[in-house]
Amino acid sequence: MHDPSTGDAAIRPAEFWDTVAGLVTAKVEPVIGRGDRQRGPVIDYLRDLEALARRQCGSRETVQIIASGRRLLGDRSEIGPSDGPFTHA
Template identity: 80%
Template sequence: MHEPSIGESMGNAADFWDSVAGTVTAKVEPVIGRGEKQRGPVIDYLRDLEVLARRQCGSRETVQIIASGRRLLGDRSEIGPPDGSFTRG
């Protein structure tokens, strides 16, 4: 089965961002408690997704969901200022 990439999923941006909570859950749950080899690619995906969300999505809740997924996997890095504005113009 082909899983759409972030870029492919952006075809209908509103639907994509509305489905992010489910996407994050589906990616995070199977690798919680697994080794770095399993968690690493998911963390990288979520970092990229968070960068896109900060640029393209107007919902702080969406960014928080993505960041929470990263933290559940042990990633404590900061993608952007926690209380700063989005880069979306």
């Protein structure tokens, strides 16, 4: 489980979450099929973003988009508490 420690500075406005699909695509596409050195930082970013989305975003679809991006890069780790919102996203 990956749960970054974030403060109020990490709170994202609702408009940010509306842009996540494009953001994930822009981060993931260039590193698909690349080595761990290229994929690793993007996977870490997506893990952090997913953990933040699970706390702040009310959209299951947004969480699923981020998780799908991580899976495309080979990351199978679970993000978030087992009893939190969007547990089965």
